Amino acid sequence: GAGVSQSPSNKVTEKGKDVELRCDPISGHTALYWYRQSLGQGLEFLIYFQGNSAPDKSGLPSDRFSAERTGGSVSTLTIQRTQQEDSAVYLCASSHLWGSNQPQHFGDGTRLSIL
């Protein structure tokens, strides 16, 4: 595809349910990042993938959050036993190479609402 693709674009679920968010990075991009954009908190880093491994998971807010990446491509962010404070827009970004000065390309995000 032409850009980073995320699905679903919107997700409404009940508190306590599990959710899976998907990210398809730009083909050939080795680095993949998840961020969260919530009211009052701005944009926060969650996790970084280099290939299939995640050397930095420091932004995951609790052990209810996990992520994986397979085949060096698609990534899934899973939130178990969702809470209302998990409501946010979850953004995925990828870059061709990992590096401090590499531009990141963002998807449209998944808007998650927990009832």
Add this chain to the structure above:
Amino acid sequence: AQRVTQPEKLLSVFKGAPVELKCNYSYSGSPELFWYVQYSRQRLQLLLRHISRESIKGFTADLNKGETSFHLKKPFAQEEDSAMYYCALSGTSYGKLTFGQGTILTVHP
């Protein structure tokens, strides 16, 4: 710890006026700094990065290490510049970004 501060949540100017969006950072090393922009109903996209020293859509930003600032400037604002602007810092070797809170710029006709 790294931190990015954008002191203005909202900024309004008239078309043709100069505009400056402020960004200050806190980081002990040599950071890489970026401006990202989100136009209405579009995704977040890179506007410019300090390493490139380029002007994009008439915008420039200079890294001032003494004042730990990376302000975004444009001499003559246009209505199409209206958007949310984020300043971001990368202090790691792998590009993890720390964002400011963002500034909503509105350019009035």
